[in-house]
Amino acid sequence: MEKIPILRMGEFLLVTIQVDMHDRLAMALQDDLTARISETGAHGVLIDISSLDMVDSFIGRMLGNIAAMSRVLDAETVVVGMQPAVAITLVELGMSLSGVRTALNVDAGMDLLRASTITKGSRNASHIH
Amino acid sequence: MSEIAEKRSGTSLVQAIAKNEDKILADWLREMGSSTRRSDLMKDAELRNQCRRMLDLLKQGLEGGGAKFDSPQFDGLKDLLADISHSRALQGFSATDTAIFVFSIKRPLLQQMSEGFAGDTNALTNEFLKLADLVDAAGLYTTSEFMRSREEVIRRQQQDMLELSTPVVKLWDNILALPLIGTLDSARTQIVMETLLQSIVQTNSRVAIIDITGVPTVDTIVAQHLLKTVTAARLMGADCIISGVRPQIAQTIVHLGINLLDVTTKATLSDAFAVALQKTGVSFERLKRE
Amino acid sequence: MPVTSTETLTLASEPDVVVVRRRVREVSAQLKFSLVDQTKFVTAASELARNTLIYGGGGSLSLEMLNGPRTGLRLTFQDHGPGIPDIPLALRDGYTTGTGLGLGLGGAKRLVDEFEIVSKVGEGTKITVTRWK
Numbered sequence A: 001m002e003k004i005p006i007l008r009m010g011e012f013l014l015v016t017i018q019v020d021m022h023d024r025l026a027m028a029l030q031d032d033l034t035a036r037i038s039e040t041g042a043h044g045v046l047i048d049i050s051s052l053d054m055v056d057s058f059i060g061r062m063l064g065n066i067a068a069m070s071r072v073l074d075a076e077t078v079v080v081g082m083q084p085a086v087a088i089t090l091v092e093l094g095m096s097l098s099g100v101r102t103a104l105n106v107d108a109g110m111d112l113l114r115a116s117t118i119t120k121g122s123r124n125a126s127h128i129h
Numbered sequence B: 001m002s003e004i005a006e007k008r009s010g011t012s013l014v015q016a017i018a019k020n021e022d023k024i025l026a027d028w029l030r031e032m033g034s035s036t037r038r039s040d041l042m043k044d045a046e047l048r049n050q051c052r053r054m055l056d057l058l059k060q061g062l063e064g065g066g067a068k069f070d071s072p073q074f075d076g077l078k079d080l081l082a083d084i085s086h087s088r089a090l091q092g093f094s095a096t097d098t099a100i101f102v103f104s105i106k107r108p109l110l111q112q113m114s115e116g117f118a119g120d121t122n123a124l125t126n127e128f129l130k131l132a133d134l135v136d137a138a139g140l141y142t143t144s145e146f147m148r149s150r151e152e153v154i155r156r157q158q159q160d161m162l163e164l165s166t167p168v169v170k171l172w173d174n175i176l177a178l179p180l181i182g183t184l185d186s187a188r189t190q191i192v193m194e195t196l197l198q199s200i201v202q203t204n205s206r207v208a209i210i211d212i213t214g215v216p217t218v219d220t221i222v223a224q225h226l227l228k229t230v231t232a233a234r235l236m237g238a239d240c241i242i243s244g245v246r247p248q249i250a251q252t253i254v255h256l257g258i259n260l261l262d263v264t265t266k267a268t269l270s271d272a273f274a275v276a277l278q279k280t281g282v283s284f285e286r287l288k289r290e
Numbered sequence C: 001m002p003v004t005s006t007e008t009l010t011l012a013s014e015p016d017v018v019v020v021r022r023r024v025r026e027v028s029a030q031l032k033f034s035l036v037d038q039t040k041f042v043t044a045a046s047e048l049a050r051n052t053l054i055y056g057g058g059g060s061l062s063l064e065m066l067n068g069p070r071t072g073l074r075l076t077f078q079d080h081g082p083g084i085p086d087i088p089l090a091l092r093d094g095y096t097t098g099t100g101l102g103l104g105l106g107g108a109k110r111l112v113d114e115f116e117i118v119s120k121v122g123e124g125t126k127i128t129v130t131r132w133k
Helices: A023-040 A057-072 A084-093 A106-127 B003-019 B021-037 B044-063 B072-091 B095-103 B106-115 B121-165 B186-203 B220-236 B247-255 B269-279 C014-030 C035-054 C087-091 C104-110
Strands: A006-009 A012-016 A044-048 A076-080 A101-103 B169-172 B175-181 B207-214 B239-243 B264-266 C003-011 C059-067 C071-079 C114-120 C124-132
Touching: A006 A023, A012 A023, A012 A106, A023 A057, A023 C014, A044 A057, A044 A106, A057 A076, A057 A084, A057 C035, A076 A106, A084 B186, A084 B220, A084 C035, A084 C104, A101 A106, A101 B220, B003 B021, B003 B044, B003 B106, B021 B044, B021 B095, B021 B106, B044 B072, B072 B095, B072 B121, B095 B121, B106 B121, B169 B269, B175 B186, B175 B269, B186 B207, B186 B220, B207 B220, B207 B269, B220 B239, B239 B269, B264 B269, C003 C014, C003 C035, C014 C035, C014 C059, C014 C071, C035 C059, C035 C071, C035 C104, C035 C124, C087 C104, C087 C114, C104 C114, C104 C124
Parallel strands: A012 A044, A044 A076, A076 A101, B175 B207, B207 B239, B239 B264
Antiparallel strands: A006 A012, B169 B175, C003 C059, C059 C071, C071 C124, C114 C124
């Protein structure tokens, strides 16, 4: 079974979903990502879905799960590049993906991740007295 | 009916058409009456041409043994009628005019037919009924094709109007504004939603201001659509601000129990713009006067 | 209503759900549905295909292109699984049997123009959805 590649970009991980995912592939991605976050100690995950022309409830839940699990592992998740038709459909489906942060594209997503890690860093630093 | 009579009646209509085509055409045109002919929309020559073609295809279909309008022998006639109703719909004829165009062929044909039956009124009646069924079916088909074309025209015009009335404006880098004017109905709001979201992607805008100053009333459906737009934009990574919320609309929203807690709303477009600038990290400096 | 063509796809394993998505996308694009309508219909098809597979134990999908006065696409999902005992409950958002039925039916219903469900416990389920152009 093919796997979705996870790239390392500095202290962040980047996943670009380009294939039509069946459920097992989505579950595998969930597992692989959480494992990689642990291994690398990454503070941020960027998921690029600009190639997805459809996101159904299963994939939506997967994205939500990834965000939740990453947060437990002290990493922020940002989903970028959702297509307008997909966004409209998800809203109609009733999924608002409230636990998931989003950005227009990879650059914007990176900015968001960097900003959040800086805040975290300064927060942590202020605790050290 | 005896076999001989059957054969005679089947061909007599075809013969009647063949022998007296010009007379039938003249009678038919007269039958239509000046109000239906609409010489302001169509020249007489063109109308004659349409009638002639229809008559020819009718004859062909009958010659080929076609019994009902659905028979394949009348496919040519069907195509012609679809063509005619489509162009008439575009030219501005009414549905009635177009239907009468078809139905008024009956009397002229009956008059010519009766000659071939030498007083055998039973046979003539039977044959005429068959013709009437055929023409009625043709008329109904023409009318439904007409309606279809009309609806397509209206739909296209609505689309054009929609696009004209939902201009998305770029206020600054990464900031879009969508000033809405006029009444919003469900269909229009959906188009608006799609247009705005497309623009967000195309212009890479993190903030979109939806200004409803020009919208007189907002009901539950419209409010829900606006909320859906905001949610969809958020899923894509952009923020929406709704501006131009007048006191009456604010009251309606509260009375309808719509939850706007998650959505930023501002009274004026300029207030919204200020917030948008802040969100995108832009500030303006007043130049010192020399 | 005159049907232009019908084709049947089997739903036996997970990759079949992907096949269904692709085929529904192809056909609705062919029928010139708007992009948003295509996406909504493909998403509904994905939800229902998954239900047929996981809850229904596998089944089939038949696609009918409708070409009367209106152009449309009709999908019929059929399985011979356990059937759904309480349909109104299943259509409610957030309802789940634990095997992933949550959000599937109710959500799919919102994404289509016509939605019909026939289900008998112990015999199976048939869901027909239609989208008009």
